[in-house]
Amino acid sequence: MERRDIEVFLALAEELHFGRTAERLHVSQARVSQTIAALERRFGAALFARSSRRVALTPLGARLRDDLAPAFARIEGAVARAVAAGRGLDGELPVAFEAPGVADLIRPLLEAYRTPDRSVAVREADFTDVFASLRAGEVDALVTLLPVAEPDLVVGPELLVEPMVLAVATGHPFARRDHVTLDDLARDTVLRAARPAPAYWRDPPAPWTTARGAPITRGPTFATFQELLAAVAAGTGVCPLAAHAADYFTRPTVRFVPFRDAPPVAWALVWRAGGATARVTALAALAAAAP
Structure with a gap:
């Protein structure tokens, strides 16, 4: 079975509706029907029982779903992790905060960034020189008060505005x-x-x-x-x-x-010019898209 065949079969096994399956996979309903028909010819038996009112899995279809779904999920997860690792997204993103309390106030953003394979490490910036750890490469990004007008630093999206x-x-x-x-x-x-x-x-x-x-x-x-x-x-x-x-x-x-x-004062994400890692870019994109 090809990957796309498995994806179509598992989607139909979940939706039990050819139209919804087509919409979910962004293909035509005819494509879904053709894929399932080809699989049924290959297995020599029906995978779905169809009527004018409903679609249901046959015993063979139910067994195939139960066998395929966990394995397919593991394969998809492995591929996603490999892509993320290749792009430098996996792992820990060290971020310094001029005011550690701001890390609590933007927690929804940090939680949206976190996955089982990537995390944010909150560090406290030096009170007497908040740029020091960023410039030294000890952290990849800094959350600090605006304005920032440093030629070696890039100012990203605002994360928090407060009185x-x-x-x-x-x-x-x-x-x-x-x-x-x-x-x-x-x-x-x-x-x-x-x-x-x-x-x-x-x-x-x-x-x-x-x-x-x-x-x-x-x-x-x-x-x-x-x-x-x-x-x-x-x-x-x-x-x-x-x-x-x-x-x-x-x-x-x-x-x-x-x-x-x-x-009001604003807190923004800042990183080194030319030093925007994939992790920093991902966090900045999430922040920019937040309402």
């Missing part, structure tokens, strides 16, 4: 508010991470002034996120953050107050 909040100490006057504005940043010291990043990256509005031109005071920088939050809790200053921080870093000494007028 901004302002982290303040619970005793801070802002902690009693329902919201804050960007202009409020001029009323305190703004803390940030100690990251060797270009000027375009995630500082308050350049050149450290509010939209109305009021100067913003830079505070000290911090090597870890927990140190940054500890400084906020101690009243050293305030810090604008992506909104998911309110869920992932809740502590009794820090309040996360929503911004009323700050633009």
